[in-house]
Amino acid sequence: MAAGAVTLRHVADAAGVSVSTASRALAGKARQYRISQQTERSIRQAADRLGFRPSHVARSLRSQKSGLLGVLVPDVANPFFSAVAREVTAAADARGLSVLLADSRETTGNEVTLLEQLQSRQVEGLVICPVGDEGEHLKQLADSNIPAVLVDRGFADVRLTTVTTDHRAGAYEVTRTLIEHGHRTIGCLQGRPGTLPNEERIAGCRDALRDAGLTFSRRLVRGDRFSEESGYESCLGLLDEVPDVTALFTFSNQIALGALRALQERGLSVPDDLSLVTFDDHPFAGFLAAPLSTVRQDVARIGRTAAELLMEQIQTGRRPRRRLHRIPAEFVLRTSIGPRP
Amino acid sequence: MAAGAVTLRHVADAAGVSVSTASRALAGKARQYRISQQTERSIRQAADRLGFRPSHVARSLRSQKSGLLGVLVPDVANPFFSAVAREVTAAADARGLSVLLADSRETTGNEVTLLEQLQSRQVEGLVICPVGDEGEHLKQLADSNIPAVLVDRGFADVRLTTVTTDHRAGAYEVTRTLIEHGHRTIGCLQGRPGTLPNEERIAGCRDALRDAGLTFSRRLVRGDRFSEESGYESCLGLLDEVPDVTALFTFSNQIALGALRALQERGLSVPDDLSLVTFDDHPFAGFLAAPLSTVRQDVARIGRTAAELLMEQIQTGRRPRRRLHRIPAEFVLRTSIGPRP
DNA sequence: ATGAAAGCGCTAACAT
DNA sequence: ATGTTAGCGCTTTCAT
Numbered sequence: 001m002a003a004g005a006v007t008l009r010h011v012a013d014a015a016g017v018s019v020s021t022a023s024r025a026l027a028g029k030a031r032q033y034r035i036s037q038q039t040e041r042s043i044r045q046a047a048d049r050l051g052f053r054p055s056h057v058a059r060s061l062r063s064q065k066s067g068l069l070g071v072l073v074p075d076v077a078n079p080f081f082s083a084v085a086r087e088v089t090a091a092a093d094a095r096g097l098s099v100l101l102a103d104s105r106e107t108t109g110n111e112v113t114l115l116e117q118l119q120s121r122q123v124e125g126l127v128i129c130p131v132g133d134e135g136e137h138l139k140q141l142a143d144s145n146i147p148a149v150l151v152d153r154g155f156a157d158v159r160l161t162t163v164t165t166d167h168r169a170g171a172y173e174v175t176r177t178l179i180e181h182g183h184r185t186i187g188c189l190q191g192r193p194g195t196l197p198n199e200e201r202i203a204g205c206r207d208a209l210r211d212a213g214l215t216f217s218r219r220l221v222r223g224d225r226f227s228e229e230s231g232y233e234s235c236l237g238l239l240d241e242v243p244d245v246t247a248l249f250t251f252s253n254q255i256a257l258g259a260l261r262a263l264q265e266r267g268l269s270v271p272d273d274l275s276l277v278t279f280d281d282h283p284f285a286g287f288l289a290a291p292l293s294t295v296r297q298d299v300a301r302i303g304r305t306a307a308e309l310l311m312e313q314i315q316t317g318r319r320p321r322r323r324l325h326r327i328p329a330e331f332v333l334r335t336s337i338g339p340r341p
Numbered sequence: 342m343a344a345g346a347v348t349l350r351h352v353a354d355a356a357g358v359s360v361s362t363a364s365r366a367l368a369g370k371a372r373q374y375r376i377s378q379q380t381e382r383s384i385r386q387a388a389d390r391l392g393f394r395p396s397h398v399a400r401s402l403r404s405q406k407s408g409l410l411g412v413l414v415p416d417v418a419n420p421f422f423s424a425v426a427r428e429v430t431a432a433a434d435a436r437g438l439s440v441l442l443a444d445s446r447e448t449t450g451n452e453v454t455l456l457e458q459l460q461s462r463q464v465e466g467l468v469i470c471p472v473g474d475e476g477e478h479l480k481q482l483a484d485s486n487i488p489a490v491l492v493d494r495g496f497a498d499v500r501l502t503t504v505t506t507d508h509r510a511g512a513y514e515v516t517r518t519l520i521e522h523g524h525r526t527i528g529c530l531q532g533r534p535g536t537l538p539n540e541e542r543i544a545g546c547r548d549a550l551r552d553a554g555l556t557f558s559r560r561l562v563r564g565d566r567f568s569e570e571s572g573y574e575s576c577l578g579l580l581d582e583v584p585d586v587t588a589l590f591t592f593s594n595q596i597a598l599g600a601l602r603a604l605q606e607r608g609l610s611v612p613d614d615l616s617l618v619t620f621d622d623h624p625f626a627g628f629l630a631a632p633l634s635t636v637r638q639d640v641a642r643i644g645r646t647a648a649e650l651l652m653e654q655i656q657t658g659r660r661p662r663r664r665l666h667r668i669p670a671e672f673v674l675r676t677s678i679g680p681r682p
Numbered sequence: 683a684t685g686a687a688a689g690c691g692c693t694a695a696c697a698t
Numbered sequence: 699a700t701g702t703t704a705g706c707g708c709t710t711t712c713a714t
Contacts, residue, residue, distance in 0.1 A: 007707055018685045023709060034683050056462045057407060058707030060398045061690045071442070076430060082423035089417060089444045093451075098458065101412070101442035103430045110434075117439065121397045228624075253624075260628050283569075283594075284625045287601050348691055359701050364693060375699050399691030402706050 006050045014046035015039070022047075026054070060122065069099050069310070070118035070126040074106040080280070080299055081129055084151055087303025088127050091311060097124070104131055112137045119146065125310045127151060132195035147313035149306045153195045154324070161313070163306045163325045167197045167279075170295040170329035171204025174249055174277050177293075177333065179212045182340035183247040183275060187238045189259055191226035191251045201251060201279070220245070223255060231258025239266060246340045247275040253282055256292065271338030281332055291334035302327050347391045355387035356380070363388075367395070401463065410440050410651070411459035414470040415447045421621070421640055422470055425492055428644025429468050432652060438465070445472055453478045460487065466651045468492060473536035488654035490647045494536045495665070502654070504647045504666045508538045508620075511636040511670035512545025515590055515618050518634075518674065520553045523681035524588040524616060528579045530600055532567035532592045542592055542620065561586070564596065572599025580607060587681045588616040594623055597633065612679030622673055632675035643668050 012022040017039060024033045025043040046052075060066045069092045073081035089099045100118055104111040108131045115137060118126060125147040130138060132153030141148055142159045154162035178186050188205055191198045206216040220242060223234035231250060235258060238245060250256040256278035263270065270276045270290035281296035305327060309320055353363040358380060365374045366384040387393075401407045410433045414422035430440045441459055445452040449472045456478060459467060466488040471479060473494030482489055483500045495503035519527050529546055532539045547557040561583060563575035572591060576599060579586060591597040597619035604611065611617045611631035622637035646668060650661055 021684055053461050055707050057401045061402050062708045077424045077427040083418045086418040086444055099442045101440045120394050257624050283598050288628050289630050362700055396691050403692045
């Protein structure tokens with residue numbers, strides 16, 4: 001082991017004391033154990049001189065505490081998840097914990113395996129952004145007493161603390177706004193069907209249509225993944241089969257991108273031919289050819305909330321009473337929404 | 342420890358064998374040690390039934406191998422760094438290793454501390470994206486024999502394997518293109534001065550100007566951080582003090598964003614009033630009001646290369662002969678570059 | 683005021 | 699074909 005050539009034993013020998021004394025002195029318990037100032041100093045000096053770095057591994061084994069938090073996401077390179085990772089990392093750091101990062105690459109199979117690995121490493125808590133199509137393994141996790149928080153794609157039937165955007169309210173506001181602009185045929189380019197964010201958003205759309213006395217149609221909901229490709233294809237399909245569509249609500253930035261490409265190909269312009277609005281704000285959203293209206297998820301707050309709830313669980317050893325935490329989203333109206341052509 | 346109530350001891354007892362036999366059977370060494378099929382089966386069953394999960398901590402202590410890789414970045418939420426994290430995570434996963442993620446929040450002080458913590462955890466290798474303004478601690482790391490790879494903001498005088506974009510070539514091409522379009526007064530909105538990427542990019546600009554018989558002027562280089570704010574302020578300053586500037590080369594997406602805001606405020610349009618080109622491509626770059634010309638860094642390849650070089654070091658125990666690996670960047674010409682007004 | 687010894691859970695060298 | 703034992707590096711009782 002490159003790092004750990006020098007152990008407590010070496011320090012103790014160098015200072016002419018026993019390992020126990022060295023351990024106590026270095027742990028700042030000199031007073032408590034009435035170790036003489038001189039002894040303490042010589043121990044510290046020896047440690048410094050030898051470049052002693054205590055082994056976290058040994059410490060973990062002895063104390064039965066790994067000092068590790070697990071963060072499991074479907075794709076760290078996705079800005080949403082990397083923001084979550086950042087917040088959890090910051091919170092962990094502030095408490096002297098470290099973060100084990102795992103990336104399931106949007107595959108539930110990997111998620112299951114990685115989850116087991118993280119538990120093997122005795123993580124003291126978990127923040128999981130599930131892939132979202134299957135939650136059996138998470139139910140098991142819920143039955144264990146290991147502190148865990150789900151973020152974003154939670155499950156209605158998994159009894160784990162969950163932090164997610166108030167997707168329903170966000171989608172409601174988007175749809176209401178489109179209706180106010182005169183739109184009646186609104187296409188939804190959705191993400192992965194069955195996931196909590198997706199279904200909540202659809203519910204929000206349905207509510208808004210109903211409240212306006214309009215009817216919701218499944219025919220207007222297209223797409224199957226939170227990806228550029230899905231956005232592109234579902235947009236083309238929708239334009240072909242429902243030519244009177246006048247507004248598009250895309251469920252992610254990637255999907256919006258695909259839709260933009262499709263619209264460009266068809267020579268349609270925003271907002272003159274079609275209005276466009278998407279979930280997920282973006283630094284460049286305001287500088288687009290058609291400044292894009294968006295629903296801005298408060299990723300930082302989501303991550304922070306998840307981290308806090310996890311820390312609370314770790315400290316108290318109990319799950320917080322409230323299970324589902326909905327973080328408000330902010331609707332950002334830009335000129336990509338226009339009146340019905 | 343929630344996870345680890347059940348240890349090898351329990352499994353062994355349940356199967357009526359010794360811990361060593363249980364260990365061997367579970368490690369798949371039944372054949373090698375000629376453990377009877379029956380015994381093996383009963384051990385495996387006991388393990389399953391009890392939900393045995395081996396302790397990585399104990400294993401690490403015993404084997405002196407943590408199975409851990411450290412990834413240290415200035416900001417995981419920055420797409421560049423999260424892409425690196427993703428590649429390293431994937432490579433680690435493929436080899437049964439796990440990744441410890443640390444975020445220095447763009448502060449060298451944190452970087453030093455986190456680096457020590459990672460070493461305390463006996464990481465078997467490190468991928469570091471340094472903050473970049475100070476490298477003393479990295480020199481120390483280079484003196485140790487712990488495998489490590491630097492990414493992006495390397496240091497000329499730190500003898501560690503470094504993977505970074507060919508910033509110089511990228512900047513050269515940008516500048517040459519601007520010159521070809523007739524521009525003579527080209528402003529550079531730089532990032533953090535003194536960092537390798539920044540200085541290499543400036544060198545690239547200087548080379549291109551020189552090769553075109555033009556002179557490079559420090560007066561045209563503004564800004565002090567890779568941030569939106571720095572881009573905004575330096576852009577305004579440049580416009581005020583060098584009113585005849587006709588092209589802007591921003592050193593990051595964030596800086597470009599600040600510049601766009603400044604230009605918008607001044608009522609200047611791209612490319613009619615000024616041409617604009619930036620380092621770092623972006624999914625939305627082509628859909629901007631002025632489709633943005635960019636230098637696309639191959640982040641995936643950078644991350645993968647870093648991971649591979651690290652794995653090579655870990656396996657061979659030696660540093661690769663070549664120290665600096667420059668990954669080519671791709672210049673993406675869009676309409677934000679026009680002729681000199 | 684300090685040391686000796688046990689033990690965290692695992693693996694492997696050394697017995698049978 | 700399987701058991702016994704030592705030991706990884708640390709913390710913490712229990713003895714002086």
